[in-house]
Amino acid sequence: MMKAGIGSAADIIGILISAIFVAAMLIWVERRLLAVWQDRLGPNRVGPFGLLQVVADMIKMFFKEDWIPPFADKPVFVLAPTIVFITMLTGFAVIPFAPGVGIIDFNFGLLYFLALTSLSVYSVVLAGYASNNKYSLLGGLRAAAQTVSYEVFMGISIMGVVMLAGTFNLREIVEAQRDGWFIIPQFVGFIVFLVAVIAESRRAPFDLPEAEQELIGGFHTEYSGMKFGMFFVGEYLGVTLSSAMIVTLFFGGWLGPWLPPLVWFCLKTAVCIMFFILLRGSLPRLRYDQLMAYGWKVMLPVALLNLLVTGAVALTLHG
Amino acid sequence: MELILFYISSAVAVFATVMMISGLNAVHSLLYLILSLLAIGILFFLLGAHFAAVLEVIIYAGAIMVIFVFVIMMLNQGQKTVDQERVWLTPGLWIGPSLLALVLLGEVLVVIAVGGTAETGQLVNSKQVGVALYGPYLLAVELASMLLLAGLVGAYHLGKPMIKKTRQGRDL
Numbered sequence: 001m002m003k004a005g006i007g008s009a010a011d012i013i014g015i016l017i018s019a020i021f022v023a024a025m026l027i028w029v030e031r032r033l034l035a036v037w038q039d040r041l042g043p044n045r046v047g048p049f050g051l052l053q054v055v056a057d058m059i060k061m062f063f064k065e066d067w068i069p070p071f072a073d074k075p076v077f078v079l080a081p082t083i084v085f086i087t088m089l090t091g092f093a094v095i096p097f098a099p100g101v102g103i104i105d106f107n108f109g110l111l112y113f114l115a116l117t118s119l120s121v122y123s124v125v126l127a128g129y130a131s132n133n134k135y136s137l138l139g140g141l142r143a144a145a146q147t148v149s150y151e152v153f154m155g156i157s158i159m160g161v162v163m164l165a166g167t168f169n170l171r172e173i174v175e176a177q178r179d180g181w182f183i184i185p186q187f188v189g190f191i192v193f194l195v196a197v198i199a200e201s202r203r204a205p206f207d208l209p210e211a212e213q214e215l216i217g218g219f220h221t222e223y224s225g226m227k228f229g230m231f232f233v234g235e236y237l238g239v240t241l242s243s244a245m246i247v248t249l250f251f252g253g254w255l256g257p258w259l260p261p262l263v264w265f266c267l268k269t270a271v272c273i274m275f276f277i278l279l280r281g282s283l284p285r286l287r288y289d290q291l292m293a294y295g296w297k298v299m300l301p302v303a304l305l306n307l308l309v310t311g312a313v314a315l316t317l318h319g
Numbered sequence: 320m321e322l323i324l325f326y327i328s329s330a331v332a333v334f335a336t337v338m339m340i341s342g343l344n345a346v347h348s349l350l351y352l353i354l355s356l357l358a359i360g361i362l363f364f365l366l367g368a369h370f371a372a373v374l375e376v377i378i379y380a381g382a383i384m385v386i387f388v389f390v391i392m393m394l395n396q397g398q399k400t401v402d403q404e405r406v407w408l409t410p411g412l413w414i415g416p417s418l419l420a421l422v423l424l425g426e427v428l429v430v431i432a433v434g435g436t437a438e439t440g441q442l443v444n445s446k447q448v449g450v451a452l453y454g455p456y457l458l459a460v461e462l463a464s465m466l467l468l469a470g471l472v473g474a475y476h477l478g479k480p481m482i483k484k485t486r487q488g489r490d491l
Contacts, residue, residue, distance in 0.1 A: 148385050
């Protein structure tokens, strides 16, 4: 299972720290980039280019009162924000950053990613339940229905990639893209996976569970201080993880000319993250019934069709 | 090393299951059940069944249990159900199931003492699972999918009058 160079202490600590660092910096990146695209300035007061905004935000969160409502289900209330943080962070274990850089070379890496994303929904659902508040409950219910629905075709959409590569191992999937990135033969799969991933990370235009205008803050209405911070950073960890997965599955991972593999991987992931942010600045939020109808009536059939066609083509070419 | 991990996660699984059965709060019980499923996933992993381990987490812990939590949240009963459970779960109720569980425990002890089944652990990859499912067990797969289809049609039928009512009352 383990191969040389992967899973050394330096790798583990480095990946852990850089994942958290990137997720924290995204708080600033998102606000600044959105501002640029909307012809505003964004946070530019603290430090050069406003870079220290993250530090200021962190200090604010640390010193805020960490309040647990008296009507809440206390143990579950405390547990909920840690789940998204832990599941997303452990998800980075299977990401193939570069040859020889990574934490574990797991044969079912792709399924491991799916398992962790499906576990991360508990965070939102339990937060909604434990807050014992109608708005939070609505947010939690929406999150549960949304994630369970979109998870279905998220799994199906990447089976085309698995068929072409012939493996669930993410490193072998990257290696299989030497002759061409999978976005070309699997364009439909890519689109479906992208939509599903955005819905799973609960970002605009699929941010119904928190929908500020209708549900106050949705599942995190009652959360304050560091617990809210965990949800916040957990969301960005999810975005980073999803971008890394998209790059691995469809954009050839670390493959690329001239530059070292790790640089290629980081560059591609950064572009992907920026796409996530741009999407938030450009698309309006869906209505709940639209979300469900879109998922089950459009995305699921498209994903199944993609699977069928890919299977047929693979059979005629190789079988 | 693996033996220690195995026994730790087994202990977690057993403890979580006991807590799940004896708990009064439905959501807390569900959380223990999820924990127990995760522990069993780790057991599968340690025995070399990586595919089964990941599927256990995706399907049981990740999908089915989310729906359970969803339903319990929809029926959000709060303290009332906890009191109800307390009334129902009298000590006398435990005797029957406990005796039956003791029989099973005795069987397990006998099996361990005799040492009948040697470890036949081997790595099973996803391809073998697929070949088995769509080869000799194709009929079972078809039957299971028919059962699921029946469930789907039933759920659709049950959901139908609700849609009509909302249409009459207010636009969707």
